[in-house]
Amino acid sequence: MATAEQLKTLIKSHFSEESERFFTIALQVAAHEAHQGHGALAHDIRSILDKARSEKSTKVLKFPAELHGLVLSEKPDTPKAALIMPGSLQTRIERIIHEFRQMHKLKSHGLTHRRKIMLIGPPGTGKTMTARVLAHELSLSLNTVQVDKLVTKFMGETSAKLRQIFDLIQLNPGVYLFDEFDAIGGERSMDNDVGEMRRVLNSFLQFIEQDKSDSLIVAATNSPKLLDRALYRRFDDVLYYKIPDTDGRKRLIQNVLGTFMPTKLTWKDIVSASESLSHAEIDQSCKDAVKQAILEDLKQVQPALLKQMLKERREAGLKE
Numbered sequence: 481m482a483t484a485e486q487l488k489t490l491i492k493s494h495f496s497e498e499s500e501r502f503f504t505i506a507l508q509v510a511a512h513e514a515h516q517g518h519g520a521l522a523h524d525i526r527s528i529l530d531k532a533r534s535e536k537s538t539k540v541l542k543f544p545a546e547l548h549g550l551v552l553s554e555k556p557d558t559p560k561a562a563l564i565m566p567g568s569l570q571t572r573i574e575r576i577i578h579e580f581r582q583m584h585k586l587k588s589h590g591l592t593h594r595r596k597i598m599l600i601g602p603p604g605t606g607k608t609m610t611a612r613v614l615a616h617e618l619s620l621s622l623n624t625v626q627v628d629k630l631v632t633k634f635m636g637e638t639s640a641k642l643r644q645i646f647d648l649i650q651l652n653p654g655v656y657l658f659d660e661f662d663a664i665g666g667e668r669s670m671d672n673d674v675g676e677m678r679r680v681l682n683s684f685l686q687f688i689e690q691d692k693s694d695s696l697i698v699a700a701t702n703s704p705k706l707l708d709r710a711l712y713r714r715f716d717d718v719l720y721y722k723i724p725d726t727d728g729r730k731r732l733i734q735n736v737l738g739t740f741m742p743t744k745l746t747w748k749d750i751v752s753a754s755e756s757l758s759h760a761e762i763d764q765s766c767k768d769a770v771k772q773a774i775l776e777d778l779k780q781v782q783p784a785l786l787k788q789m790l791k792e793r794r795e796a797g798l799k800e
């Protein structure tokens with residue numbers, strides 16, 4: 481028989497929904513039984529646990545067929561250190577990670593961790609990347625909901641699809657990114673088909689309000705003006721992204737160039753050549769310069785070339 485202590489811990493971990501702890505104790509019980517010479521019982525316990533575990537892990541990847549192409553699932557490996565942002569934003573991201581990791585502690589005091597996050601900002605400033613970093617840091621899958629497809633392709637069925645997505649959010653803890661969120665979040669009065677969009681938006685608001693899952697819901701958009709005020713209240717955090725300042729540009733360039741960073745560089749030139757570019761554009765210019773260095777068998781990027789690449793990006797941006 482399992483020890484009294486094991487039984488008590490097993491029951492406690494069940495009620496506090498600490499499934500990992502429950503598994504560990506149950507395995508200890510199996511080991512204890514084997515030690516006592518109860519081999520058959522130990523074997524039975526282990527096979528129950530193995531079966532439960534494999535069902536749990538396959539469930540994470542199993543989407544209803546209707547959602548194929550609407551939700552893309554991946555396991556990102558983007559480290560937090562790669563994300564360049566102002567200290568204040570970084571602190572708020574750290575807080576999301578910290579509260580998520582301590583959700584059981586907060587729950588035991590009747591509090592919930594922040595888990596509904598809205599990211600707003602211009603293209604290429606790290607919104608999608610942030611969702612990847614969150615998933616990586618929390619060892620969760622990143623499930624990207626293709627909001628534009630959800631709305632345009634299945635206009636009449638959008639609310640039904642949303643319900644299925646929120647069921648998935650409840651069943652499979654993960655990071656759920658509603659990218660291009662403005663497709664549903666658009667100001668109600670601005671839509672051509674006002675009735676339909678209002679229904680979609682209302683059901684989204686209801687779902688997000690009712691959601692009590694352990695998942696992290698991230699919505700990202702470029703256009704704050706398009707967003708409905710009622711939406712803001714439903715989020716625990718609204719984070720504003722901006723193109724990088726001088727310090728951000730320097731840190732980003734150093735990060736991306738890595739060992740290809742030139743030893744002699746006039747920062748003043750590079751800083752002004754990269755002004756008004758987004759993180760994504762600077763990242764791309766640096767990678768172009770590194771490629772060139774590799775093809776020319778150089779160990780470092782040539783400063784003049786980097787400046788040229790940045791200039792090209794800026795000119796391309798001005799033409800758009």
Ligand SMILES: Nc1ncnc2c1ncn2[C@@H]1O[C@H](COP(=O)(O)OP(=O)(O)OP(=O)(O)O)[C@@H](O)[C@H]1O
Nearest residue numbers: 562563564602603604605606607608609759760763
């Ligand atoms: N803050 C950042 N720090 C470091 N790299 C960044 C940052 N933002 C963007 N990048 C680089 O640019 C790429 C594209 O960025 P990302 O997809 O996150 O932009 P976004 O804000 O989601 O843009 P969009 O609004 O167009 O979806 C990233 O994969 C990364 O390489």
Ligand SMILES: [Mg+2]
Nearest residue numbers: 607608659700
């Ligand atoms: Mg994005």
